[in-house]
Amino acid sequence: MKHILLIENHSIVRLATLFIIRDVLPEVASWETDNFPDALHIVSTRRLDLIFLDINIPDGEGFQMIAKIRRLQPGVTIMVFSDIDEELYAMHYLKAGANGFLSKSSSTKEIRTAIAAILTNGRYVSEMVQRLLLHGNTPEMRQSNPLAALSQREIEVMDLLLEGKWTKEIATLLNITGSSVSTYKLRIFEKLGVNTVIELYQKVNALRE
Template identity: 70%
Template sequence: MKHILLVENHSIVRLATIFILREVLPAVTSWEADTFPEALRIVSSQKLDLIVLDINLPDGEGFQMIEKIRRIQPEVLIMMFSGVDEEIYAAHYLRVGANGFVSKTSSTEEVRAAITAMFDIGRYMSPDVAEALLRGPFARPGRNGNPLVMLSQRELEVMDLLVQGKWTKEIATFLNITGSSVSTYKTRIFEKLGVSTVLELYQRVSELRDME
């Protein structure tokens, strides 16, 4: 019997994903959470084999979610599941401790393969993710020409918080870094994406995510 937690705030996506999970793993007990705090409560109370975790939860905490889960259950398998471009985010999540990453745009067959691989070998990455990992710090705009690929993990974190409307002080507190560090990252992000204001950043990020 496998014990799985699905963390996803869209009910239709949860329903479809649970259906696939039960196809792949007939003997499964599943829990569902639509917020990250709710997910942490389940992680604290249930021994789990796999957590399928959406990146873009309204109250999610980005890359820090992995660390918080690992503090409670160090050995649990974590598969990131999101609609964001895997070429942009997957390598970063794998580096901070996720075991796998599958896009919501993947075919049903690939999702099944990802779940199977997680239990068979403890990890899953698509060929595109493997390529992104090989490029590492020398990344250049990828197959779709998206410059978001050039952002570092910390720059992505700061960018996501900026487009959410967070101020420098809020970002510094959330990421446990100094305000001057936030300003430095902000400058780098603006340079890489060719913008000069947060409003322009919001518009630019929206355009680039539409390329995914």
């Protein structure tokens, strides 16, 4: 029997995902939570085979969530299952230690395939991620989408800036110095060709359309 944890703050998504999981794995024990602190408690008290992890959850910590889960269960398989931009974020979450990245917009067939693949092989990547792995961070990719030029930390800082966080708040959340935040902010502005957070918001929205 497989033991699975769903970390997702929308109950209807948890219900639908669990339905598909049970279609692939008739015998499965599952736990659910809608926030990250509760998720860590479950991970610390239950042996798990697979974790479905949404990124945009209450008290979520971005890329740091992968590391915190792994400190409690190093060998657990982690599937990021989210509606965040797959082209921008997938590679970064895989580098952070996730075993797979699956978009919520995926078809039921693809979700079934992903579950079977990640439990059998310990890894799943979509066709889009396969293309990213094949072509890497090429000049052509950076030209078509400058967001691809951002590092993992720069993306974390950018997301917090877009949430309206100040330098001191970002430094506390990411456990870095205020001067480091300022440096990352400067790099982000240079790479995206903007001068203010308002321009950054407009540029990112345009690139993600």
